Amino acid sequence: MSTLHTVNKSPFEKTSLAACLEHVSAGAAVLLLEDGVYAALTRTSVEGQVKSALDNVKVYALGPDLQARGLLEERVIPGISVVDYAGFVDLAAEHDKVQAWL
Amino acid sequence: MSETIKNFLYLNRKAPYGTIYAWESLEVVLIGAAFDQDVSLAFVDDGVFQLTKNQHTSAVGMKNFSPTYAALGDYEVKKVFVEKESLEERGLSLDDLQHLTWEDEDEDWAEKDSIHLVTRAEMAAIMDGADVVFSF
Amino acid sequence: MPIEVNGKAFETDEEGYLANINEWEPGVAEVMSKEDDLELTDEHWDIINYLREYYEEYQIAPAVRVLTKAVGKKFGKDKGNSKYLYGLFPYGPAKQACRYAGLPKPTGCV
Structure with a gap:
């Protein structure tokens, strides 16, 4: 049983990401999208939190949302995979269910 | 029309695109600029993300309003305050x-230059100094 | 109601502004001005083209006072006033020139 967790809120404004990371099981995947992609940036105050999650789960960020916000892929934390909409669909299909952290 | 010039501060604390606040604020600033008032913009917390370079929205199918910030000078908006601590917490610097x-x-x-980098303490003083603060 | 330009239909909103700015072609301005009984001169086109450039750069239609200032700077001080612009576009630069240029109604214009 593996779950795809989605986080679409900024980690600097809401606790959605923190709550998600505290509840994920090993082997799960976390997809950052919309304002959630800000958590994928290096040198932020939540970088440590995201990096330690990478030991446990796979983390993805939605490319179109990064581009819209002017965030270049080179600024994304190594280990986070950038996916497009087709990749989002694949992730949803590969996992047993999708859980959204709003 | 009133002769009194008031000092208006538009306080921007939201990231663009995820919610409509950033664009709404910009529209209100542009409309308000038609009235001769002393206008300043403050970018605090996630609001600093509104000003990042290289925004490309074609893949998300939304209007890219980042070029509109460059029109603010034409609208006599000359004071744009960006909070240093907010940038740093988000891994950003003025170059971004x-x-x-x-x-x-x-x-x-x-x-x-319109953008002035200010500390949190300076931002607090700017807020105190405003006659009216509009929050977005 | 759509307008017809060179046999092609262009969708407009209830106030006559083009629905899709990217569809614009010079014929749109020609057809719209003909409906207003206005003949477009080079001076009209200067303003229409300037509005399109402004929108392309800033993604908004300029407010009238921003437009007048910019026109004065670009085309000469004698043209940088609302009298000149209203002389060209009697219904107002926003309502008429922006519409001919295929731009949406300027922000804050009622």
Whole structure:
């Protein structure tokens, strides 16, 4: 049983990401999208939190949302995979269910 | 029309695109600029993300309004305050933001910087100094 | 109601502004001005083209006072006033020139 967790809120404004990371099981995947992609940036105050999650789960960020916000892929934390909409669909299909952290 | 010039501060604390606040604020600023008032913009917390360079929205199918910030100078908006601590917490520096300018008609249209990097303490003083604060 | 330009239909909103700015072609301005009984001169086109450039750069239609200032700077001080612009576009630069240029109604214009 593996779950795809989605986080679409900024980690600097809401606790959605923190709550998600505290509840994920090993082997799960976390997809950052919309304002959630800000958590994928290096040198932020939540970088440590995201990096330690990478030991446990796979983390993805939605490319179109990064581009819209002017965030270049080179600024994304190594280990986070950038996916497009087709990749989002694949992730949803590969996992047993999708859980959204709003 | 009233002769009293008030000092309006538009306080921007939301990231663009995820919610409509950033665009709504910008529209209100542009509309409000038609009235002769002293207007300043403050970018605090996630609001600093509004000013990042290289925004490309075609893949998400939304209007890219980041070029509109560059029009603020034409609308006599010359004071844009960005909070240093907010940038740092988000891994950003001034170099990641657009370069906004206004042209000084009295000095042969010399281009001057609109963005001023201020500390949190300075931002608090700017807020205190405003007659009216509009929050977005 | 759509307008017809060179046999092609262009969708407009209830106030006659083009629905899709990217569809614009000069014929749109020609057809719209003909409906207003206005003949477009080079001076009209200067303003229409300037509005399109402004929108392309800033993604908004300029407010009238921003437009007048910019026109004065670009085309000469004698043209940088609302009298000149209203002389060209009697219904107002926003309502008429922006519409001919295929731009949406300027922000804050009622």
